[in-house]
Amino acid sequence: xxxxxxxxAEKQQIRTTIIDAARELFVNKGIEAxxxxxxxxxxxxxxxxxxxxxxxxxxxxxxxxxTDMLKLAATLKEAMAIEDPVERLLTFGHTYSLFSLAYPxxxxxxxxxxxxxxxxxSSSIIYNNFEQDAYCQLKAxxxxxxxxxxxxxxxNDPELIAQTLWAGTHGVCALHNTMANDTWINxxxxxxxxxxxxxxxxxxxxxxxxx
Amino acid sequence: xxxxxxxxAEKQQIRTTIIDAARELFVNKGIEAxxxxxxxxxxxxxxxxxxxxxxxxxxxxxxxxxTDMLKLAATLKEAMAIEDPVERLLTFGHTYSLFSLAYPxxxxxxxxxxxxxxxxxSSSIIYNNFEQDAYCQLKAxxxxxxxxxxxxxxxNDPELIAQTLWAGTHGVCALHNTMANDTWINxxxxxxxxxxxxxxxxxxxxxxxxx
DNA sequence: GATGTTAACTTAACATTGTTAAATCATGCT
DNA sequence: AGCATGATTTAACAATGTTAAGTTAACATC
Numbered sequence: 001x002x003x004x005x006x007x008x009a010e011k012q013q014i015r016t017t018i019i020d021a022a023r024e025l026f027v028n029k030g031i032e033a034x035x036x037x038x039x040x041x042x043x044x045x046x047x048x049x050x051x052x053x054x055x056x057x058x059x060x061x062x063x064x065x066x067t068d069m070l071k072l073a074a075t076l077k078e079a080m081a082i083e084d085p086v087e088r089l090l091t092f093g094h095t096y097s098l099f100s101l102a103y104p105x106x107x108x109x110x111x112x113x114x115x116x117x118x119x120x121x122s123s124s125i126i127y128n129n130f131e132q133d134a135y136c137q138l139k140a141x142x143x144x145x146x147x148x149x150x151x152x153x154x155x156n157d158p159e160l161i162a163q164t165l166w167a168g169t170h171g172v173c174a175l176h177n178t179m180a181n182d183t184w185i186n187x188x189x190x191x192x193x194x195x196x197x198x199x200x201x202x203x204x205x206x207x208x209x210x211x
Numbered sequence: 212x213x214x215x216x217x218x219x220a221e222k223q224q225i226r227t228t229i230i231d232a233a234r235e236l237f238v239n240k241g242i243e244a245x246x247x248x249x250x251x252x253x254x255x256x257x258x259x260x261x262x263x264x265x266x267x268x269x270x271x272x273x274x275x276x277x278t279d280m281l282k283l284a285a286t287l288k289e290a291m292a293i294e295d296p297v298e299r300l301l302t303f304g305h306t307y308s309l310f311s312l313a314y315p316x317x318x319x320x321x322x323x324x325x326x327x328x329x330x331x332x333s334s335s336i337i338y339n340n341f342e343q344d345a346y347c348q349l350k351a352x353x354x355x356x357x358x359x360x361x362x363x364x365x366x367n368d369p370e371l372i373a374q375t376l377w378a379g380t381h382g383v384c385a386l387h388n389t390m391a392n393d394t395w396i397n398x399x400x401x402x403x404x405x406x407x408x409x410x411x412x413x414x415x416x417x418x419x420x421x422x
Numbered sequence: 423g424a425t426g427t428t429a430a431c432t433t434a435a436c437a438t439t440g441t442t443a444a445a446t447c448a449t450g451c452t
Numbered sequence: 453a454g455c456a457t458g459a460t461t462t463a464a465c466a467a468t469g470t471t472a473a474g475t476t477a478a479c480a481t482c
Contacts, residue, residue: 006458006459035438035439035440036439036440036441037438037439037440045460045461046460046461046462047440047441047461048441048442048460048461048462049459049460049461051440051441051442052459052460056440056441057440057441108325111386111389111390112323112385112389113389114319114388114389115389115390115392115393127395128395133395135395135396152414154410154414157399159397159399160399160403160404160407161407163386163396163398163399163404163407164383164404164407164408164411166382166386167379167382167383167386167404167408168378168379168382168408168411169382170382170385170386171377171378171379171380171381171382171383171385172375172378172382174323174381174382174385175322175374175377175378175381177325178322178323178324178325178326179322179326181326182326184338184339184344184346185346185374186370187374188368188370188371188374192371193371193374193375193378196371196372196374196375197375197378197379199365199415200375200379200411200412200415200416201411201415202415203363203365203414203415203416204410204411204412204413204414204415204416205411205414205415217429217430246467246468246469247468247469247470248467248468248469256431256432257431257432257433258432258469258470259431259432259433259470259471260430260431260432262469262470262471263430263431267469267470268468268469268470423482424481424482425480425481425482426479426480426481426482427478427479427480427481428477428478428479428480429476429477429478429479430475430476430477430478431474431475431476431477432473432474432475432476433472433473433474433475434471434472434473434474435470435471435472435473436469436470436471436472437468437469437470437471438467438468438469438470439466439467439468439469440465440466440467440468441464441465441466441467442463442464442465442466443462443463443464443465444461444462444463444464445460445461445462445463446459446460446461446462447458447459447460447461448457448458448459448460449456449457449458449459450455450456450457450458451454451455451456451457452453452454452455452456
């Protein structure tokens with residue numbers, strides 16, 4: 001029973017319905033549970049219908065990825081309200097970490113799996129846009145701390161600072177994501193490890209109070 | 212033409228033949244190229260023969276992983292020759308990074324993909340063994356620096372220090388592994404980023420010369 | 423030395439996957 | 453009424469991991 005002539009808005013609606021179904025499988029059953037047929041069953045469509053809305057599975061996954069990038073950016077934006085720039089930077093990083101802990105599967109998809117050449121125009125995200133691009137936000141926060149002269153004088157490349165901060169935080173989150181259940185390592189509590197990394201940033205990047 | 216009755220050594224030989232073939236596909240064609248049939252073709256066996264030596268594909272992959280863990284540990288051991296403990300620690304980390312750059316596919320398999328519950332006895336690696344376990348080596352190096360009193364006094368948990376060092380280094384390596392070709396980020400050179408992380412460690416963890 | 427047992431290996435087959443080509447089906451237009 | 457068209461499904465294909473059922477050759481035993 002195909003009701004005919006779908007408006008563009010209705011098509012978009014179906015797109016998000018598919019994305020939501022895929023995301024649900026994804027979050028609950030893990031990444032390998034996302035099969036085209038299972039998604040289709042969940043929304044009462046046939047598997048091939050998905051191909052009318054997404055080129056292939058890869059495109060669907062990237063669409064999920066994009067919507068969650070937007071969600072991450074929206075979440076991070078809340079940290080922007082904090083006034084003190086240093087406090088804002090630290091909270092920004094911690095919010096990012098909490099996101100990675102709350103949505104481990106999304107985090108893996110977004111930041112731990114190889115992207116296929118990633119043509120930017122095939123993405124619905126506008127990069128270098130403050131509202132949509134979390135990395136852009138990070139750069140902004142870092143720049144404010146930098147312009148306030150609060151980083152150690154040896155550090156003179158804000159973009160490199162941002163990339164180092166990201167790498168350090170990502171390292172804790174990613175190792176936890178992958179190896180939290182590996183018993184051969186006597187892991188400290190994840191909050192402890194995040195705190196240790198934050199303190200490393202403070203001691204290694206920020207000026208001493210008297211400097 | 213099955214020549215009969217294989218000694219245990221011959222069986223082990225076939226095991227490593229399979230592993231080597233799988234590794235080769237793996238390194239050159241990427242991780243998704245490792246299909247049981249392609250491995251089999253490469254060594255002139257039938258695909259099902261592999262199942263006589265490995266329970267399933269997962270077990271084969273973990274076997275590759277294990278042998279490369281050993282290779283990593285052996286590589287890292289060279290850094291142990293350095294006398295100055297701080298220099299040794301830094302070189303240790305850098306050697307680790309170079310390994311991750313030289314063998315990105317192995318690195319992904321070893322440290323970026325989720326392990327299935329990872330029963331330690333199903334692994335051929337002896338954990339907490341200095342010769343075979345890279346993390347154990349890291350702990351040893353960190354402990355020496357710690358015992359020499361060269362870390363900042365706030366840092367009083369060597370294992371946490373080790374985990375933070377690992378996380379920071381892993382973060383740079385893993386982000387590079389995943390996103391090196393993402394053009395929406397103005398990546399600094401990978402060597403520059405590794406250096407920045409090392410300097411962060413130095414400034415944030417080690418005592419000042421005059422302390 | 424014939425015979426049967428067994429280890430090593432292969433062939434055939436199955437279920438599941440992503441994906442495409444062909445068919446169906448309902449609606450809107452003329 | 454009839455037809456064109458878009459939305460959807462069914463059927464089918466190729467590839468994958470994996471298992472079950474053979475096949476073959478070496479060894480042991482009589």
